[in-house]
Amino acid sequence: GQQLNQSPQSMFIQEGEDVSMNCTSSSIFNTWLWYKQDPGEGPVLLIALYKAGELTSNGRLTAQFGITRKDSFLNISASIPSDVGIYFCAGRAGSGTYKYIFGTGTRLKVLA
Amino acid sequence: DTGVSQDPRHKITKRGQNVTFRCDPISEHNRLYWYRQTLGQGPEFLTYFQNEAQLEKSRLLSDRFSAERPKGSFSTLEIQRTEQGDSAMYLCASSPRWGATNEKLFFGSGTQLSVL
Numbered sequence: 484g485q486q487l488n489q490s491p492q493s494m495f496i497q498e499g500e501d502v503s504m505n506c507t508s509s510s511i512f513n514t515w516l517w518y519k520q521d522p523g524e525g526p527v528l529l530i531a532l533y534k535a536g537e538l539t540s541n542g543r544l545t546a547q548f549g550i551t552r553k554d555s556f557l558n559i560s561a562s563i564p565s566d567v568g569i570y571f572c573a574g575r576a577g578s579g580t581y582k583y584i585f586g587t588g589t590r591l592k593v594l595a
Numbered sequence: 596d597t598g599v600s601q602d603p604r605h606k607i608t609k610r611g612q613n614v615t616f617r618c619d620p621i622s623e624h625n626r627l628y629w630y631r632q633t634l635g636q637g638p639e640f641l642t643y644f645q646n647e648a649q650l651e652k653s654r655l656l657s658d659r660f661s662a663e664r665p666k667g668s669f670s671t672l673e674i675q676r677t678e679q680g681d682s683a684m685y686l687c688a689s690s691p692r693w694g695a696t697n698e699k700l701f702f703g704s705g706t707q708l709s710v711l
Contacts (some may be wrong), residue, residue: 486637514698524676525599525686525702526638533698552693571637575698581626582651585637 487572489586497594499500504589506572514575515555516583519568519579526571530557564593597621599703601687608677615673616706620689627670628688628700629662631655638686644670661705677710684708 488507496502506515514533518526530541532548532555539546543560555572572586600619608614622629626645630638641660642652646667656662659677665671674681684707688700 489637497613516698516700518702523705523707525601525688525705528701563665573638573700580651581643581645581698582640583628584640585630588635588637590687 485584487574487584487586489570489572491589492493493590493592494591495592496562498562498564500562500564502566502591504558504570505554505556506574506586508574508584509552509553510576512551512574513552513577514557515546515548516573516592517544518564518571519558519572520588521568529570537552558564559591562591562593564595567591567593587590599687599689601685601703601706603706604704605709607711609711610670610679611676613673613675614677614708616687616708617669617671618687618689618703619669620687621691621701623691624689624701625667625692626690627664627692629670629672630686630688632684632686632705633682634665641672657709665694674708681711682708682710688689 499577510519520526530546535552536550539549545558547556569588569590571588602617628643629641632638632666642662644664659675662672684705688702
C-alpha cells in the first residue's frame with residue numbers, strides 16, 4: 484500500500500539532544516498528524532496540523548506543516564529515555580476523502 | 596472518555612479458519628477506520644466508515660475481508676479462510692465529527708493476529 488517517506492529511518496541520540504525528523508509526500512496534503520508508537524500498542528497522537536506553515540507545540544515536541552503542503556517536520560527538544568519509540572506521520576490528501584496515509588516511521592533510540 | 600477499545604488483543608488461528616475482530620470507537624465519534632500493520636511498517640489503510648456507511652475501501656481488502664458498522668457505533672472486521680500472510684496487527688481508529696480543526700484519529704491498542 485501507499486506510504487509516505489520518513490527520514491531518517493532510525494537514529495541513536497544522546498539524552499538531552501534535540502531530534503529532527505521529516506515526512507514527505509508526492510501529493511499535497513490538507514492535514515498532517517504525528518504519532519508515537521510503543522511495541523505492541525496502537526499509535527498515540529502527538530500533534531495535529533491543519534494549514535500550511537502552521538507551527539504547533541506539545542511540550543518538548545514541535546511540528547510544522549510545510550509551506551509546499553507536501554511535507555511536515557517534527558522536532559523533539561532535550562530528549563529523554565522515554566522518547567524511545569517509533570514516530571509516524573500521517574497525512575490526508577484533501578477533499579473527497581478522509582483516508583489517512585501513514586509514513587514508514589522513524590525509530591528513535593535514546594542513549595542515557 | 597474511555598478511548599477506542601479493540602477485542603481481542605491477541606488471536607492465534609490456524610490457516611483456513613475465519614476470524615472476527617471488534618472495535619468500539621470513542622463515544623459520538625462518527626468516523627471509524629481499520630488499518631493493518633506488519634512488523635517494521637507503518638499502518639496501512641484498509642477501510643473507513645462514516646456512521647454506518649462504508650465510504651472507502653483499499654485494494655488491500657481482498658474478497659476474504661469484510662467490515663461492518665451496522666448501527667454506526669461498533670464495527671467488526673472479519674477475515675475468511677485466513678492465510679499466513681494475514682498475520683499482522685489490526686488497528687482500529689475513530690475520529691470526531693468533521694470540523695476544520697477537529698480531524699484527529701485516535702487508535703485502539705490493536706488486535707495481533709497470528710496465522711499458523
